[in-house]
Amino acid sequence: xxxxxxxxxxxxxxxxxxxxxxxxxxxxxxxKEWWICPGVMDPTKSxxxxxxxxxxxxLTPRKGLVLDIGCGCGIDAIFxxxxxxxxxxxxxxxxxxxxxxxxxxxxxxxGKVYTGASDLFNEVIDHKVNAIYFNxxxxxxxxxxxxxxxxxxxxxxAIFDEDYELxxxxxxxxxxxxxxxxxxxxxxxxxxGSDYVLENHAQKNGYIKKxxxxxxxxxxxxxIYELRKRE
Numbered sequence: 001x002x003x004x005x006x007x008x009x010x011x012x013x014x015x016x017x018x019x020x021x022x023x024x025x026x027x028x029x030x031x032k033e034w035w036i037c038p039g040v041m042d043p044t045k046s047x048x049x050x051x052x053x054x055x056x057x058x059l060t061p062r063k064g065l066v067l068d069i070g071c072g073c074g075i076d077a078i079f080x081x082x083x084x085x086x087x088x089x090x091x092x093x094x095x096x097x098x099x100x101x102x103x104x105x106x107x108x109x110x111g112k113v114y115t116g117a118s119d120l121f122n123e124v125i126d127h128k129v130n131a132i133y134f135n136x137x138x139x140x141x142x143x144x145x146x147x148x149x150x151x152x153x154x155x156x157x158a159i160f161d162e163d164y165e166l167x168x169x170x171x172x173x174x175x176x177x178x179x180x181x182x183x184x185x186x187x188x189x190x191x192x193g194s195d196y197v198l199e200n201h202a203q204k205n206g207y208i209k210k211x212x213x214x215x216x217x218x219x220x221x222x223x224i225y226e227l228r229k230r231e
Contacts, residue, residue: 128182132182132183178229
């Protein structure tokens, strides 16, 4: 993971990484090749995405079901499928769903990745799962820039979360999909104060939270949280 990914993180600097992308392209990340479709987050352009994917690869349980929300190119769902038989991957961006399906078909994972389009949990099959993964947007709590030229405005969903409404809604709804022993992995950081908002709303919604990974780069702190339902 390269140092330049963490320097001067602003809405403009993140959007600049996606300028001029009109066709699918291939990247290498964490030992695998991935196709990236226009309007879909590229894990090689995001330190947090790689950090989160490594945690998913390490912590995915070996039984039950896994749910990946905001699946993007499919990196987390496919790493989860290295360990578990059934992974359900959803994204609001149809290009991300297509990208995940493509990468899943090309992978040689142990498990099967089932894909679908959904605005958070709206279209999610009503199963109790052992793990939910959601690599939250970068967290800039402002209205998305209207000038972004990507299919369906897809990249906006991975960058902006106006007033943290997506995070708040996720934390409110996610617990209804967890099994008794299930857990959530999600991300936050000091870029926009999203860590404070996450911790506050996790407590309000009855979660026990634990920071399982924390890294500091260029005065920014990136965290991966494990959340479990309070008994």
